[in-house]
Structure formats: structure tokens, C-alpha cells
Amino acid sequence: MPEWAAAPAAWLILIPLLWATLAFLFGPRWGGRFALFGITVQSLCAMQLVAALDSGVTQVLPVGGWSAPLGIELHVDGLAALMLLLTQVVALPLMLYTRAWLGAADRAAGYVWPLCGFMLAALHALFLAADLFNVYVALELLGLCAVALVAGDGKPQQLRAALHYLLVSLLAAAAYLLGVALFYAAYGTVSIATLVAVMDAQPPFAVVLAGTLMLVGLMAKTALFPFHFWLPPAHGSAPAPASALLSALVVKASFYVILRLRLTVFAEGDLTLDWLLAGCGGAAILYGSWRAFRCAELKMLIAYSTVAQLGYLFLIFPLLDTRELALAAAALQMVAHALAKAALFAAAGIVLVATGRDSVAALAALAGRLPVTWFAFGLAAVTLMGLPPSGGFLAKWLLIDAAVAGEYWLMVGLIISGGLLGAAYLFRILKRAFAPQASAAVLKPVPRIMEWMAFLLAAASVVIGIEATAIVEILGLVGST
Amino acid sequence: MSTGLIYACSGALLFGCGVAGTVLLKHLLRRILAFNVMGSGVFLILVGLAQRHGEADPVPQAMVLTGIVVAVAATALAVALLRRLAVPAGTGSSADA
Numbered sequence: 243m244p245e246w247a248a249a250p251a252a253w254l255i256l257i258p259l260l261w262a263t264l265a266f267l268f269g270p271r272w273g274g275r276f277a278l279f280g281i282t283v284q285s286l287c288a289m290q291l292v293a294a295l296d297s298g299v300t301q302v303l304p305v306g307g308w309s310a311p312l313g314i315e316l317h318v319d320g321l322a323a324l325m326l327l328l329t330q331v332v333a334l335p336l337m338l339y340t341r342a343w344l345g346a347a348d349r350a351a352g353y354v355w356p357l358c359g360f361m362l363a364a365l366h367a368l369f370l371a372a373d374l375f376n377v378y379v380a381l382e383l384l385g386l387c388a389v390a391l392v393a394g395d396g397k398p399q400q401l402r403a404a405l406h407y408l409l410v411s412l413l414a415a416a417a418y419l420l421g422v423a424l425f426y427a428a429y430g431t432v433s434i435a436t437l438v439a440v441m442d443a444q445p446p447f448a449v450v451l452a453g454t455l456m457l458v459g460l461m462a463k464t465a466l467f468p469f470h471f472w473l474p475p476a477h478g479s480a481p482a483p484a485s486a487l488l489s490a491l492v493v494k495a496s497f498y499v500i501l502r503l504r505l506t507v508f509a510e511g512d513l514t515l516d517w518l519l520a521g522c523g524g525a526a527i528l529y530g531s532w533r534a535f536r537c538a539e540l541k542m543l544i545a546y547s548t549v550a551q552l553g554y555l556f557l558i559f560p561l562l563d564t565r566e567l568a569l570a571a572a573a574l575q576m577v578a579h580a581l582a583k584a585a586l587f588a589a590a591g592i593v594l595v596a597t598g599r600d601s602v603a604a605l606a607a608l609a610g611r612l613p614v615t616w617f618a619f620g621l622a623a624v625t626l627m628g629l630p631p632s633g634g635f636l637a638k639w640l641l642i643d644a645a646v647a648g649e650y651w652l653m654v655g656l657i658i659s660g661g662l663l664g665a666a667y668l669f670r671i672l673k674r675a676f677a678p679q680a681s682a683a684v685l686k687p688v689p690r691i692m693e694w695m696a697f698l699l700a701a702a703s704v705v706i707g708i709e710a711t712a713i714v715e716i717l718g719l720v721g722s723t
Numbered sequence: 724m725s726t727g728l729i730y731a732c733s734g735a736l737l738f739g740c741g742v743a744g745t746v747l748l749k750h751l752l753r754r755i756l757a758f759n760v761m762g763s764g765v766f767l768i769l770v771g772l773a774q775r776h777g778e779a780d781p782v783p784q785a786m787v788l789t790g791i792v793v794a795v796a797a798t799a800l801a802v803a804l805l806r807r808l809a810v811p812a813g814t815g816s817s818a819d820a
Contacts, residue, residue, distance in 0.1 A: 375786055375789075379789060379793070382793045382797070383793075385797075386796060386797060386800055389800060389804075390800065393804055393807075396807055398808060401804050401807050401808040402808060404804055405751060405801065405804045405805060405808065408797070408800065408801050408804065409745060409754055409755075409758065409801070412745075412758050412762075412797055412801075413742065413745055413746070413758070413761070415793075416738075416741075416742075416758070416761050416762060416765055419765050419769075419790060420738060420765050420768065422786075423765060423768050423769040423772060423783070423786075424768075424772075426769070426772070426773070426782070426783060426786075427731075427772035427773070
């Protein structure tokens with residue numbers, strides 16, 4: 243057996259490809275079983291990866307025994323392993339949820355399983371990628387699967403949102419690829435590790451242009467303000483399980499690439515650019531929260547909340563001097579938001595199945611009748627508002643800590659007011675629980691497993707705050723190459 | 724000006740046209756076509772810049788090949804979505820085709 247065949251990193255890309263293909267061949271009845279079994283094995287692989295981590299060391303895996311520059315390498319470090327583990331933790335409950343949801347909503351949507359599988363494979367490939375071109379391929383595969391998931395049941399508004407998402411995604415990927423082309427023209431390589439070694443302190447114009455193109459493309463894919471416009475229609479109109487996957491994981495993937503490049507190829511950094519990113523992040527927090535506050539549709543509200551929460555991630559760039567603190571804040575925010583947002587969309591899907599309506603007002607009919615779902619809403623809201631002891635609280639606490647250390651008082655104010663704004667729009671949901679129960683609307687029965695999965699995700703997002711040291715440990719010191 | 728640079732410059736021009744078309748045009752089919760023009764521009768730059776030393780470099784050509792596969796898949800998905808959008812479901816048998 244060749245060495246790479248025993249490596250969990252390679253299997254993490256192979257397994258989802260395998261079960262996605264099987265799910266496509268054997269149809270929706272078997273698809274769910276393949277998915278559950280596949281993700282269980284993936285979870286074991288991810289845990290083995292985490293266990294084998296050496297702090298601060300990047301593990302290199304030449305696929306097929308061919309090392310770079312001829313072959314493709316996979317790199318594993320703390321950040322990559324953390325993201326891989328997070329993907330499994332979010333995906334497994336969501337797959338159980340999706341199975342029940344397909345039954346409850348009476349849909350023949352067998353397409354979901356292969357698409358989820360290919361999407362997970364793309365995510366894993368992206369987290370493990372060691373060169374700029376592999377990142378491009380993974381980004382494109384991810385984008386195509388995500389767009390197909392948004393198209394969902396084929397309702398006109400879903401198709402329109404999907405098509406716009408696709409065009410933005412393709413434009414962004416093309417800009418990124420052009421950046422890769424310029425990098426190759428300048429240095430004759432696209433391997434991240436090699437580029438770190440050959441980058442000049444004063445890079446030539448072509449490289450600055452390349453970096454700018456890649457950054458703009460990745461910002462558009464992450465839906466950072468002012469490129470957020472595609473996200474609310476896409477995540478708001480997609481089927482609930484798809485929205486959960488997209489908001490929790492897919493938008494984080496392109497942020498991961500930005501962070502990865504900033505820490506390696508562009509380790510020198512540029513203060514103006516860092517502050518520009520943080521400024522966009524701040525604007526995203528304010529604008530996203532405001533729009534979420536004004537939303538009448540429940541899923542649209544949650545989608546705008548994603549726009550706002552992504553903003554926090556970009557605040558870390560000027561704070562990277564306090565490296566461990568800022569990185570831990572970003573990692574915790576990614577983990578906490580992924581879990582909480584998956585829970586919120588899952589809970590919104592339950593509301594949709596039970597009442598047949600996607601509006602904040604419809605929630606009143608549920609008060610006191612679906613207690614587990616309510617609890618899920620509540621716990622996820624605690625994380626998003628950043629109340630202790632949740633993961634969201636700790637992420638924001640670390641951010642504030644890093645901002646205070648740099649004496650950036652404006653940012654401290656922004657983070658605090660962002661939390662208040664978050665509370666403002668989330669209480670629009672929560673206050674329905676205490677509304678007088680005038681509504682006697684008949685609810686469609688919801689499978690218990692859907693409720694419990696939403697609850698599980700929400701509870702995990704809170705517990706993560708108590709067990710945060712584990713995350714910081716996995717993160718270790720992110721490999722410097 | 725070397726041949727490679729001419730290719731790269733025309734590629735940049737195509738890329739610019741494609742971006743403008745994808746962003747500015749209203750008709751969705753035209754935007755999909757504009758995206759293809761943009762993609763061709765990037766491929767031309769990749770191949771053109773790699774020819775600087777007179778010889779062709781196989782690595783960017785392999786990248787372009789991958790890029791073309793991705794572009795074809797993306798175009799197919801876009802056209803399929805557009806078709807479903809143009810033929811409202813339930814009004815004709817072609818909606819399921």
C-alpha cells in the first residue's frame with residue numbers, strides 16, 4: 243500500500259467523491275444512507291488528522307507519491323484540520339436533518355445527496371490545497387455545487403437567485419484565476435510554499451495586481467460588503483438544509499483562502515489594505531444587521547445576519563500583530579457562527595414545514611408548541627449576539643482584547659454595537675415566543691429528529707465557548723508555510 | 724513585442740470586455756456568453772505569458788485545459804438554469820425536459 247493511501251487527508255477528499263457518485267447512481271432512497279455512512283467515516287478521518295497534528299508543523303502529503311512540482315501536494319496544519327473537523331461536525335447533523343426534511347416536505351429531491359457529497363469533497367480539497375491553482379479548482383467545484391443547491395426545487399425566485407449567484411461566483415473565480423496566471427508569469431510557480439520563499443519585499447506591479455485580483459474575487463465569494471448583494475437572495479430562497487450548509491461552511495471557505503494567503507504569501511501585509519478589509523467588515527456588520535432588523539421573511543433575516551457575522555471575520559486583519567489572539571478570535575468566530583447559523587436555518591426550515599410560511603410573523607403560531615425548536619432558536623441567538631458563555635461571546639471577547647491591545651477604540655465600539663444590533667434583530671424572533679397565543683393555526687407535524695438536530699447544533703455553538711481551549715489547541719500555531 | 728505578449732494583451736482586452744459584459748448587460752444569455760469571453764481572455768493570458776522564453780511551458784497549458792473543463796461545466800449549468808427560468812414549470816412538457 244503506498245504511503246498516501248494510509249493518509250486520512252487523501253481519504254477526506256476521496257470518500258465524499260465516492261459516496262456522492264454512489265448516491266447519484268443508486269438514487270435518493272440510498273443516497274441518504276451513503277451520505278450518513280460516508281460522513282461518519284470522514285469524521286473519523288478528520289479526528290485522526292487532528293490527533294496526528296504536530297503544533298506549528300505543516301504536514302506534507304504528496305498524492306500518489308508524486309511530490310511537487312510534478313505532483314499535487316496536500317498540506318495539513320492546525321487551521322486546515324480545524325476546518326475539516328468543523329465541516330464534519332456541521333454536516334453530520336444536517337444530513338440527518340435533511341433526510342427527515344425530505345420525508346416531511348414530501349419531495350423527490352434526490353439531487354441533494356450527490357450535490358452535498360461533491361460540495362464536501364470540494365471543501366476538503368480547498369482546506370488541504372497547497373497551491374494556488376488547486377484552490378481555484380476547489381473554489382469552482384464548490385461554487386457549482388452551491389449554485390445547484392440554491393436552485394433547489396426550481397421555483398422561479400430560486401432559479402433567479404441561483405443564476406445571479408453563479409454569475410458572481412464565475413466572475414470572482416475568473417478574477418482569481420487571472421491572479422494565479424500573473425503569479426505564474428512572475429515567479430514560474432503556484433505552490434504556496436515556494437512562493438513564500440521567492441516573494442520580494444517590494445513585489446513587482448504584476449504581483450500586486452495579481453494579489454488585488456485574487457483578493458477581490460475571494461471577497462466577492464465571501465460576500466463581504468459591498469459584494470454581499472448575491473447572498474441574501476441565494477441563502478434566503480434556497481431549501482432550508484441547503485441554506486444551512488451554504489451559510490455555515492461555503493462562505494467560510496473563501497475567507498479561509500484569504501486568511502491562508504495573508505498568513506503565507508502576503509505575510510508582509512499592507513496596513514492600508516488590512517484596514518480597508520476591516521472597514522468593509524465593519525460596514526458589513528452595520529449594514530447586515532440593519533437589513534436583518536427590517537426583514538419580514540424569516541430566512542432572509544437569517545441570511546442578512548450571515549452578512550453581518552462575516553464582517554467580524556475581517557476585523558482581524560489589522561490585528562494580526564497579536565497573532566495568536568486574532569487567529570483564535572477568527573477561528574472561534576468561524577466555528578461558533580457555522581454551528582449557530584446551521585442551527586438557525588435548520589430551525590427556520592422547521593417553521594417552514596410546520597406552518598408553510600416563511601415569515602417572522604408565522605413564528606407566533608409556534609410559541610409553546612415546538613419547544614425544542616424554540617430552544618434551538620434561543621441558544622443560536624445567544625451565540626450570535628455574543629452572550630456568555632457561548633462561542634460567539636468568546637470570539638468577540640478575544641477580538642475586543644486584541645483591539646484594546648492595539649488601542650483601536652473605534653473597533654472596540656463597533657464590536658460592542660454589533661452585538662447590540664444583533665440582539666435587536668434576534669429579539670424580533672425571540673419575542674414571538676412570548677406573544678399571546680391567539681393563533682390556533684393547525685401545524686403540520688414535524689419529525690422529531692429535525693427538531694433535535696437543530697437543537698444539537700445550537701447547543702454545540704454555546705458549549706464551544708466553554709471548551710474553547712480545545713479549539714485553540716487544535717489551531718496550535720498555524721504553520722508558517 | 725513578442726508573440727506571447729501580444730496574446731497576453733489581447734487576452735487582457737477580452738477579459739475586460741467579458742467583465743464589462745457580465746456586469747453591465749441585462750439579458751441573462753448575453754451575460755453567460757460574456758462570461759465565456761472573459762474565460763477565454765484568462766486562458767489566452769495564461770498561455771501567452773508562459774511563452775516568454777520562446778518555448779511553450781506545459782504547466783499553464785494543463786491549467787488552461789482544466790479551466791476549459793470548468794468553464795464548460797459552468798456554462799452548461801448556467802444555460803440549464805436559464806432554460807428552466809425561461810420555460811415556467813408546469814406550462815408545458817418542455818419544462819421537464
